[in-house]
Amino acid sequence: MSTANLIICEFCDSVYRRAPLQGRVVACCSRCGARLYRNSRSDLDVMLALTLAALAVFLIANAYPLMLLGVSGKSSEATLWQMIVDTYDSNVSPIAPVAAITVFFFPLLQICLYAYVLVPLRRGRVPVAFIGVMHALRQMQPWTMVEVFVLGMLVAVVKLGGMATATPETGMWAFAVLTFLLTRLNSRDLGELWECAERIVSAAGGDALRRRPLAVDAGEAPANAAAGGVGQHSAFRQERPAQVRAGDLNLLACHACGLVLHGARKSSPCFCPRCDQSLHRRKPDSHARTWAFLIAAAILYIPANVLTVMHTATLFGADDNTILSGVVELWNGGAWDLAVIVFTASIAVPLIKMACLLLLLLSSRRGSARWRRERTRIYRMVELIGRWSMLDVFVVALLLSLVRFGIVAEVRAGPGIVAFCAVVILTMLASMSFDPRLIWDVRSSAGQRQSAASGTGA
Ligand SMILES: [Zn+2]
Ligand SMILES: [Zn+2]
Structure with missing residues (x-):
């Protein structure tokens, strides 16, 4: 056989x-x-149709403004690129490249590479540099975050409702459609x-x-x-x-x-x-790398929650918000559903993710044979939900780009959002570094277990 x-x-x-x-x-x-x-x-035909539709919708999403903001007779609107440029020009410029990569470059590159691979495959040919393109597609998948950006726009519309009139524009609707198309496309197995x-x-x-x-x-x-x-x-x-x-x-x-x-x-x-x-039989140095990313994320989680993420100034006064006080503000404003979403994505998810990774690291290091199926499920959940924490980063980038009305209303970002962005990236890297097969390696002898835990193998 x-x-x-x-x-x-x-x-x-x-x-x-x-x-x-x-x-x-x-x-x-x-x-x-x-x-x-x-x-x-x-x-292949369905994938190509999804790819071409995604390309058309991507162009529309980037050509038109995301939303229109009106306050005291003044109005403001921003496209995705304006948002990225405004973020780069602000005091939180490190989050501009993150937004550019996750919402613009990787989705665009992904769509183009899918088209590059699918058109020849459909005609019975293997394209030049097929192997490199397939590796690029695989590595980009977890870092494409259009769906998180769409949820971020929704939260921004509600947050702005308190100080101005926020109206979704063509760009925002196009991004919502793009989310659907990319989700369908990425649900396909690259192995096919x-x-x-x-x-x-x-x-x-x-x-x-x-x-x-x-x-x-x-x-x-x-x-x-x-x-x-x-x-x-x-x-x-x-x-x-x-x-x-x-x-x-x-x-x-x-x-x-x-x-x-x-x-x-x-x-x-x-x-x-x-x-x-x-x-490799197991991811090399899985435990050591996961520990390193996890400890770095846990350290940065403190400034991410203590420092200001957003400074809001209106005619009625100024306000410094941390992530938690932003949730309280949403709740007090009556948007309790969005308050729950932001609390879950920005506070609970990173914390739960770090706690779960800690549990997985400790239990697999100890060689525990209990709840292995459940622990694998926990790992899969951690992988699935981690990206959604980027929500608050996109909300802050949108608000500081849209709310620029001088003394009438202005939003500035605080250093907390940079620390928070780093926490999200580090926890994603931590979960990618962990090898879930270590959970099941306890069946082997103590010596083999030790070898597997240290990541040696192939
Ligand atoms: Zn291979
Ligand atoms: Zn399995």
């Missing part, structure tokens, strides 16, 4: 054999519950594109995707590799847990393209024969 139809769960290292799926069914790991793959082989390219190359009888000679033995996998079942979204069966893990069979999956390989040499560095990425 070859490794061609095997798939390894990236969260618990269980090995499965791919089974054909019908309709919109998703195959899930029966051990940890994570999604393995879905049935969407013939989706790798497989599509492989099929095209093998149909042509070539070996174009392989830049390196095989550094691993891509021979036969043991027959028991397929012991794990394929759990399905609609028919998930916990009573049939997978018993076989990749490490037991000397298998490993490339973290970049998902290719399953057998017999990686332990003595020399290995590279994926398909995508050229270095291969």
Whole structure:
């Protein structure tokens, strides 16, 4: 049996054999519950349609103002780029490049790269530099934050309601549509594109995707590799847990393209024969790097919550807001729903995220075998929600760009928002550095566990 139809769960290292799926069914790991793959082989047309629609909507979203603000006969409006430039010119210029990258450059680049890959693939060709483009697409995904920006605009409209008349403009509606399109596009598994390219190359009888000679033995996998079942979204069966893990069979999956390989040499560095990425059984130095990012985030969380994030001046007086006092203001103003959203995204999420990562680090270091499925779920939740904390950063950038009416009304950002932005980025890096497979490594002997925890492997 070859490794061609095997798939390894990236969260618990269980090995499965791919089974054909019908309709919109998703195959899930029966051990940890994570999604393995879905049935969407013939989706290139849909992906291309989404990409082209996203490109058109992106251009509209950036060409038109986001919202119109009126106060005492004066009006003000801002496009996304005006917001970025105004933020750069303010006293919180470090958050301008963050906003530019997460809301403008990465979404645009992502759309262009998808189009660059999908058009030739659809015509049965593999584009030049396919491997590099696919790596870029994978790395950009977590840092594209259009949906968070849209929620930020919504919060800004409500916040401005107290001092002026805020009207959503074409740019804001276009960003809302872009959120839908990009979410649909990013929900697709990039592994499908790798497989599509492989099929095209093998149909042509070539070996174009392989830049390196095989550094691993891509021979036969043991027959028991397929012991794990394929759990399905609609028919998930916990009573049939997978018993076989990749490490037991000397298998490993490339973290970049998902290719399953057998017999990686332990003595020399290995590279994926398909995508050229270095291969590791576990993320290198996972614990040490997660600790470093987590400690840095915890230190910066203090100034982020103590220092002023926004200074508001109107004819009726001036006000310095921290993140918490901004939530109280929203609540007192009657916008309790948005107060709850901002409190959750800006105060609770970073704190919960840091607490969860601490729990995961300590429990996997101790080698705890309890609640492994639940701890994996916690990790997946941490990965999913972390980006939403960027909400407050976008709200402050929008307000300081829009509210520029001299003595009538003005908003200035405070240093707290820079610290807060750093906390969000650091907690995202911390969760990316943690290897969830360490949660499941306790089954091995103490010596192996130690080796896995220190991140050594391939
Ligand atoms: Zn799993
Ligand atoms: Zn690879």
